[in-house]
Amino acid sequence: MGGASEAVARVGEEPDVVTGESAPAARAPAGQASAGWKVLPIVEGLVLLIALVLPWVLQDYLTVFATRVVILALFALSFDLVWGYAGIMSFGQALFFGAAGYGVALMARDLNVTSILLILPAGTLIGLTAALLLGGFLLLGRYPSSVIFVSLGTLTGSYAADRLARGWYYLGGQNGIPSIPPLTLGSYEFEEGPVYYYMVLGILVVVYLLCRFLVRSQFGLALAGLRENEQRIAFFGYKAQHLKAIIFAVGGTIAGLAGSLYAFHEGFVWPNMLGVVFSTQVVLYVLFGGSGTLIGAVIGTVIIEGVSFWLSDNYRDVWPIILGVLLLLVIMFRPLGLISFVLGERERVGSFGKGPKASKEAGNAAP
Amino acid sequence: MASTFAAVFEIVSFGAIIVLVVLGLGIIASMMGIFNFAQGEFVLLGAYVTYLAYAHGAPVWAGMVAAPFVVGALGFVLEALIIRRFYAAPIVAMLGTYALGLIIRESVRGLIGGFYLTVPEPIGGSIDLGSVHISAWRFTIIVITLLVMGACYLLLARTSFGLRVRATLENPALARASGISTPLIYGATFAFGAALAGLAGALIVPVFSLFADLGIRFLIQGFVAVMVGGVGSFIGPVAGAGLIGTLSAALPWVMSPVVADVLVFVLAIAFIKFRPQGLIAGKGV
Numbered sequence: 001m002g003g004a005s006e007a008v009a010r011v012g013e014e015p016d017v018v019t020g021e022s023a024p025a026a027r028a029p030a031g032q033a034s035a036g037w038k039v040l041p042i043v044e045g046l047v048l049l050i051a052l053v054l055p056w057v058l059q060d061y062l063t064v065f066a067t068r069v070v071i072l073a074l075f076a077l078s079f080d081l082v083w084g085y086a087g088i089m090s091f092g093q094a095l096f097f098g099a100a101g102y103g104v105a106l107m108a109r110d111l112n113v114t115s116i117l118l119i120l121p122a123g124t125l126i127g128l129t130a131a132l133l134l135g136g137f138l139l140l141g142r143y144p145s146s147v148i149f150v151s152l153g154t155l156t157g158s159y160a161a162d163r164l165a166r167g168w169y170y171l172g173g174q175n176g177i178p179s180i181p182p183l184t185l186g187s188y189e190f191e192e193g194p195v196y197y198y199m200v201l202g203i204l205v206v207v208y209l210l211c212r213f214l215v216r217s218q219f220g221l222a223l224a225g226l227r228e229n230e231q232r233i234a235f236f237g238y239k240a241q242h243l244k245a246i247i248f249a250v251g252g253t254i255a256g257l258a259g260s261l262y263a264f265h266e267g268f269v270w271p272n273m274l275g276v277v278f279s280t281q282v283v284l285y286v287l288f289g290g291s292g293t294l295i296g297a298v299i300g301t302v303i304i305e306g307v308s309f310w311l312s313d314n315y316r317d318v319w320p321i322i323l324g325v326l327l328l329l330v331i332m333f334r335p336l337g338l339i340s341f342v343l344g345e346r347e348r349v350g351s352f353g354k355g356p357k358a359s360k361e362a363g364n365a366a367p
Numbered sequence: 368m369a370s371t372f373a374a375v376f377e378i379v380s381f382g383a384i385i386v387l388v389v390l391g392l393g394i395i396a397s398m399m400g401i402f403n404f405a406q407g408e409f410v411l412l413g414a415y416v417t418y419l420a421y422a423h424g425a426p427v428w429a430g431m432v433a434a435p436f437v438v439g440a441l442g443f444v445l446e447a448l449i450i451r452r453f454y455a456a457p458i459v460a461m462l463g464t465y466a467l468g469l470i471i472r473e474s475v476r477g478l479i480g481g482f483y484l485t486v487p488e489p490i491g492g493s494i495d496l497g498s499v500h501i502s503a504w505r506f507t508i509i510v511i512t513l514l515v516m517g518a519c520y521l522l523l524a525r526t527s528f529g530l531r532v533r534a535t536l537e538n539p540a541l542a543r544a545s546g547i548s549t550p551l552i553y554g555a556t557f558a559f560g561a562a563l564a565g566l567a568g569a570l571i572v573p574v575f576s577l578f579a580d581l582g583i584r585f586l587i588q589g590f591v592a593v594m595v596g597g598v599g600s601f602i603g604p605v606a607g608a609g610l611i612g613t614l615s616a617a618l619p620w621v622m623s624p625v626v627a628d629v630l631v632f633v634l635a636i637a638f639i640k641f642r643p644q645g646l647i648a649g650k651g652v
Contacts, residue, residue: 159587160632167625317477324469331463
């Protein structure tokens with residue numbers, strides 16, 4: 001075996017010598033950047049740039065729509081972290097999103113609390129607590145849980161919460177909680193529009209950068225190992241279940257933050273926010289854009305929401321069918337999502353931490 | 368006394384419906400290791416076929432006979448085209464079948480609109496037992512469920528086809544080496560599971576009427592039932608379905624329906640957590 005692979009390697013090297021410079025480019029798969037030229041920062045920069053100028057070019061009602069998309073992108077990020085990086089299929093991510101939404105809506109309705117300085121921490125905390133409880137129950141324990149159990153367990157949790165919200169008079173039943181007052185900071189009120197947009201975008205960028213740091217750290221490396229081969233990571237001495245519970249809680253925290261922003265932006269919360277509808281929606285975003293890349297989750301959200309907004313006037317009935325077909329095609333033929341058209345495998349996997357190896361590679365790549 | 372009997376009948380008949388729906392789900396999950404998210408939509412399709420037959424003037428029972436064959440044939444085609452790619456990865460299979468279900472559900476929604484369409488019961492009226500009247504059709508559903516259960520058991524346990532299916536489940540490589548065409552067996556099993564869902568949909572449509580989200584309400588209940596019963600055997604999911612169905616029909620009689628609804632799921636998940644192998648562990652029939 002060893003001899004054969006060496007031979008292959010040697011054959012692979014030969015064209016370099018013969019044809020010179022054109023060979024490396026030819027050998028690199030589509031979109032795989034040659035040394036020193038990375039696609040990911042460019043994509044990220046472009047998305048940020050577009051997001052920054054949007055309110056100037058869009059009409060006001062479209063800015064409101066864009067704000068919603070940015071919040072949903074934050075939500076998608078939370079799912080991507082859990083599924084794309086740690087391989088935990090959370091089919092009930094909306095549970096944390098909706099629980100935080102309901103929680104802050106109740107704070108606003110019953111306690112008259114609308115200050116952003118209280119609401120966002122509270123929503124985040126609700127998401128964290130819910131995720132710790134559910135994740136702790138589903139993931140921890142003497143025996144490791146099967147992936148099927150975790151995915152169906154989260155799905156069931158979210159479905160049960162949906163049914164509870166629908167039937168509970170205190171939570172408004174089918175109609176949810178309407179007319180939530182605007183978010184405030186001192187005497188200033190965050191109305192829908194550019195200010196809310198930039199506030200949300202700022203939060204998204206901060207969370208995105210934190211996530212980016214997290215998944216590229218040594219912890220992220222352990223997570224990636226978990227996703228690829230859980231048993232091997234366990235043999236290395238990692239507490240695989242603890243790692244999973246931690247990242248699940250982080251995901252829930254971000255979902256909670258997104259949920260509280262969403263509740264105040266829309267001005268109402270309703271049972272779908274907790275249930276299967278939003279849970280599967282966020283799965284669609286991430287799979288579509290590309291799981292395992294943070295920017296893929298953002299792009300997937302923007303594309304799906306954008307196209308459905310655009311089509312909803314004329315093709316309202318057909319759009320869900322098209323969405324299903326596209327999703328099926330992506331799952332079958334592009335399991336890494338749309339982002340894989342421009343992003344090569346090597347860059348998606350990336351490098352982790354700041355080991356001595358990384359700097360040496362950078363040095364070698366120079367010629 | 369009379370009201371107790373009526374309650375028991377109500378509970379048993381709902382339990383029978385859940386068993387009927389879960390039967391196909393359980394066979395696909397146990398024999399193929401796939402949690403089919405499109406199963407609810409197969410139920411929906413069965414109901415839709417029955418409605419179509421009725422709407423075009425055919426007798427309702429004719430639609431009910433046709434439904435399992437139509438849905439089973441569709442299942443066979445879908446398995447060959449799509450599901451086959453997902454066997455290696457159970458999570459991807461979930462997502463893929465979810466997408467399939469989305470397509471089917473939204474197509475049916477487009478065809479019927481947002482309406483609730485009613486289909487009459489082929490056997491109407493009620494059976495009188497002294498002072499108690501029970502719906503004749505619901506009673507028929509219970510009988511048919513028992514018959515289908517028995518037939519499935521015999522098919523899997525006593526026929527050579529059942530033997531091949533079980534061999535394929537137990538050890539695919541050895542089954543192939545013994546000359547069993549495993550892809551064909553997988554296709555047939557999936558088609559069979561889909562046909563059972565189609566039959567369930569056809570039988571329950573007079574009770575629940577036809578609407579696009581008909582399948583969803585059974586899907587999660589079905590998954591939970593399969594997990595509670597235990598994946599890997601035929602009896603397990605059936606037992607789980609009986610338990611979950613009975614529990615979710617019985618609890619609302621003793622407590623508020625909202626709490627009962629949620630309690631069933633919480634209990635089920637807790638049960639699975641502490642007994643992952645389910646009520647009935649082990650493979651085979």
